[in-house]
Amino acid sequence: xxxxxxxxxxxxxxxxxxxxxxxxxxxxxxxxxxxxxxxxxxxxxxxxxxxxxxxxxxxxxxxxxxxxxxxxxxxxxxxxxxxxxxxxxxxxxxxxxxxxxxxxxxxxxxxxxxxxxxxxxxxxxxxxxxxxxxxxxxxxxxxxxxxxxxxxxxxxxxxxxxxxxxxxxxxxxxxxxxxxxxxxxxxxxxxxxxxxxxxxxxxxxxxxxxxxxxxxxxxxxxxxxxxxxxxxxxxxxxxxxxxxxxxxxxxxxxxxxxxxxxxxxxxxxxxxxxxxxxxxxxxxxxxxxxxxxxxxxxxxxxxxxxxxxxxxxxxxxxxxxxxxxxxxxxxxxxxxxxxxxxxxxxxxxxxxxxxxxxxxxxxxxxxxxxxxxxxxxxxxxxxxxxxxx
Numbered sequence: 568x569x570x571x572x573x574x575x576x577x578x579x580x581x582x583x584x585x586x587x588x589x590x591x592x593x594x595x596x597x598x599x600x601x602x603x604x605x606x607x608x609x610x611x612x613x614x615x616x617x618x619x620x621x622x623x624x625x626x627x628x629x630x631x632x633x634x635x636x637x638x639x640x641x642x643x644x645x646x647x648x649x650x651x652x653x654x655x656x657x658x659x660x661x662x663x664x665x666x667x668x669x670x671x672x673x674x675x676x677x678x679x680x681x682x683x684x685x686x687x688x689x690x691x692x693x694x695x696x697x698x699x700x701x702x703x704x705x706x707x708x709x710x711x712x713x714x715x716x717x718x719x720x721x722x723x724x725x726x727x728x729x730x731x732x733x734x735x736x737x738x739x740x741x742x743x744x745x746x747x748x749x750x751x752x753x754x755x756x757x758x759x760x761x762x763x764x765x766x767x768x769x770x771x772x773x774x775x776x777x778x779x780x781x782x783x784x785x786x787x788x789x790x791x792x793x794x795x796x797x798x799x800x801x802x803x804x805x806x807x808x809x810x811x812x813x814x815x816x817x818x819x820x821x822x823x824x825x826x827x828x829x830x831x832x833x834x835x836x837x838x839x840x841x842x843x844x845x846x847x848x849x850x851x852x853x854x855x856x857x858x859x860x861x862x863x864x865x866x867x868x869x870x871x872x873x874x875x876x877x878x879x880x881x882x883x884x885x886x887x888x889x890x891x892x893x894x895x896x897x898x899x900x901x902x903x904x905x906x907x908x909x910x911x912x913x914x915x916x917x918x919x920x921x922x923x924x925x926x927x928x929x930x931x932x933x934x935x936x937x938x939x940x941x942x943x944x945x946x947x948x949x950x951x952x953x954x955x956x
Contacts, residue, residue, distance in 0.1 A: 571684075574598070576622070578605075588672055610637075613642070614733060614751060615748060622645050625647065625659075645663065646666045647666075647669060649669055650670065712737050714815050715812070717815065718808055718812055723799065725797065726794075727792065728747050728751055728792070728793040732755045734751065735747055740795065749772060753781070758783070765810075769798070780795070786817050792809060792813050840894055841891070843898040843933065847927070848924070849884070853881070853884075854883075860916060864913070874892050878936045885942065889933070906924050
């Protein structure tokens with residue numbers, strides 16, 4: 568297929584059909600397909616990684632569509648129908664980009680996916696929104712993290728979470744990334760029911776004893792900031808922190824301020840943030856089950872180290888990243904960070920041993936990925952690298 572679609576989510580409780588659909592997708596394109604059998608798991612998948620397209624089963628009231636779009640508003644959705652004899656519920660009108668009949672999966676899938684990708688994705692209220700989609704995409708993660716660091720955290724006020732709807736954008740504090748994502752999902756899922764600019768909730772995270780207090784405040788539109796605190800924290804202090812940070816984050820979202828932080832290099836404040844294309848090879852062809860864990864590991868490394876990943880390509884025979892790094896950092900620093908960090912993650916998650924990557928890497932300063940011809944030259948080249956890690 569010619570569509571630039573890479574990540575597809577299949578939400579399907581019927582595992583037999585889910586496997587059939589996944590197999591059919593593998594025949595028409597090189598997609599990273601994630602299979603889940605519940606709405607909760609689908610939302611968590613979107614929190615961790617944006618998807619280009621989702622297949623969802625027909626359900627009364629279109630709750631699935633509303634919930635998924637609350638996490639990722641620009642998600643394209645194909646509705647899966649049991650047969651062609653059933654009518655599509657009116658609640659789906661205008662809310663999905665295509666319909667797939669299960670019995671026709673082997674016949675219509677390729678044409679359907681291509682048509683869905685080419686069809687413009689129009690979001691309700693997008694034109695009138697004061698914060699444009701381009702502005703959202705260009706949010707600098709380093710600036711967000713630097714702003715969150717200005718929150719006065721401690722034993723009682725433990726973490727600050729910034730999200731768009733249910734999707735985690737940045738966090739700072741004691742919680743780890745998966746816990747911060749769970750907080751963002753918990754707050755975002757029920758926010759539309761809240762008519763006030765603030766909300767107090769509680770959450771229980773599996774690895775932690777007792778409930779945690781969540782005080783969330785609207786930043787602008789569907790951006791939310793949440794203070795995660797112990798239940799005994801003074802509510803007045805929690806509220807003041809949330810409102811103070813909401814004002815700062817509003818200015819960041821609207822592009823009115825830039826943060827100054829030691830995260831952005833060598834203590835010189837804001838400066839030029841260079842972008843690099845970095846490519847390296849595995850020692851052995853990467854099995855498909857490692858592709859998604861590697862992408863997630865690199866996303867976590869980027870967020871934790873004030874980098875912005877604009878392109879991630881994980882294939883059996885190569886890894887390609889386009890990454891914007893803090894001022895004062897170079898391609899060697901970024902290559903070491905992502906090569907070694909991702910390898911450590913795979914070792915921990917899969918109990919693997921030994922080196923995952925070949926020695927060295929290729930890097931050049933650019934904001935665009937290498938073309939297919941350039942990648943072929945890299946793969947065919949007899950020299951190990953253009954630079955040494």
